[in-house]
Amino acid sequence: MDNIIDGKALAKKVNQETASMVEELHSKEIDPCLAVILVGDDQASHRYVRSKHKKAQQLGIKSIVKELPKETTEKELLNILDEYNNSEEIDAILIQSPLPKHINEKFVMSQINPNKDVDGFQVINSGKLFLNDQSNYPVACTPKGVMTMFDEYNIELKGKKAVVIGRSIIVGRPMAALLINAGAEVTVLNHYVDNMKEYTCDADIVVSATGKLHTLTADDVKEGVVVIDVGQNVDENNKLVGDVDYDSIKEKASYITPVPGGVGPMTIATLMRQTVELAKWSDING
Amino acid sequence: MDNIIDGKALAKKVNQETASMVEELHSKEIDPCLAVILVGDDQASHRYVRSKHKKAQQLGIKSIVKELPKETTEKELLNILDEYNNSEEIDAILIQSPLPKHINEKFVMSQINPNKDVDGFQVINSGKLFLNDQSNYPVACTPKGVMTMFDEYNIELKGKKAVVIGRSIIVGRPMAALLINAGAEVTVLNHYVDNMKEYTCDADIVVSATGKLHTLTADDVKEGVVVIDVGQNVDENNKLVGDVDYDSIKEKASYITPVPGGVGPMTIATLMRQTVELAKWSDING
Known part of the structure; x- marks a missing residue:
């Protein structure tokens, strides 16, 4: 269990903090x-x-x-x-x-x-993220939740080789921007890139958001990699699984998120947190 | 001369087209x-x-x-x-x-x-670029001019390994977004990355915007690379030079931009072109 990023437990912690923030705001x-x-x-x-x-x-x-x-x-x-x-x-x-x-x-x-x-999808909020604006603005909840994971598990980003697979507006692009802003060296791949391994095999951090089973196997990553699996797929046995081959990669990874119980619970916890932040910011800005 | 991207000649061509667009608008x-x-x-x-x-x-x-x-x-x-x-x-x-x-x-x-x-730096225009919005909006002139170069020289971008060195608002970030939107597999590096060669040595396309002499030597790139040099530096002899070791890299590159006469003239040509586009778009939108 040592190398598993427990999204469920972290979401619970974030939710507790959010509840405290709400109480404070109520006061x-x-x-x-x-x-x-x-x-x-x-x-x-x-x-x-x-x-x-x-x-x-x-x-x-x-x-x-x-x-x-x-x-x-x-x-x-x-x-x-x-x-x-x-x-x-x-x-x-x-x-x-x-x-x-x-x-x-x-x-x-x-x-x-x-x-x-609260979803952070508006052009103006995306533009601020892209330009690394330092003011307060909402950010897409899934990648923002992933950043909370990196923080909680003390995963260093500055100077690290990070690969984001998928370039959607909801996950890939804002994830890449957040990592660039945090000082990582970031590669953004199309979900259909045909030589994925070339990019992932020496990455320190891989975020997969392809929605495709077996996007990464243990052969595609190096020893000690951090793997964040944003996928929510249904496998041949009708079971909820992520994009990556969890069991085999877990043996090599320094950290990995499970599906379910990884990124999913953090997305909704971040949505709640961001609701409260918006209330706070709106109060500050009058 | 075969592998040199002649920014001066291309800028002249773009300017001629712009002058024709202006005439048409005048009519x-x-x-x-x-x-x-x-x-x-x-x-x-x-x-x-x-x-x-x-x-x-x-x-x-x-x-x-x-x-x-x-x-x-x-x-x-x-x-x-x-x-x-x-x-x-x-x-x-x-x-x-x-x-x-x-x-x-x-x-x-x-x-x-x-x-x-016309500079394309506003948050809302940057946001549209970041989200690959398909409507008409201005884009930072230097990277937009580089895209015109790729187009003119039939340099394929889709699926290619592109590395952008530098993550400024003016060059690095919009350049990366344009390349991502064009279907390239894009890595954005901090200008101070300490193991640059790891990223550049197998890149198909490298865009350097570091403002640092000798950012790339011939050892840092592969045979057949396309090198776009956005740098405008002054060397020890008070001569205007780019970021990369032009003479030696030219021997390996399939294409390279000189400094001066490369990206520079394209930036101003793109500024003029974009002025005319803004006039056109404003007319369309009433």
């Missing part, structure tokens, strides 16, 4: 509030939203869940978003993806108030 | 206009601004140069900027760096209208 009459908008009846989305709602309540965060029928028009959705964007009560807004096809998801998402952008 | 009664604001009496800055002014005029671009005394207050500068930001006449604004020390340069720069941000 100043600040009441952090997350609003989640859910359109349609996608069952997985409903499940995710319920678990976020429950977690927020556990931590003392006010949670609003707006469930809208799948027939909701884009205009109706934008009207609600506009109300939330301007609400003094709401600190953080999350629109659960996917939206029904008749709604322009990209456009709607782009209309979230950047100061309430 | 539609669109009059592209670049405004440069210069504060104080830094001689190098005056020289740069003069050469931009001259180039703009040559290409038919209207050029406004606002020279302000070094005593100008931040408020006075912001008032002028505000006027330019809202002017129907001006399409592109450039504030020549450095500003006098009593002015908060970072803040003033951040107040340029993003739709007139």
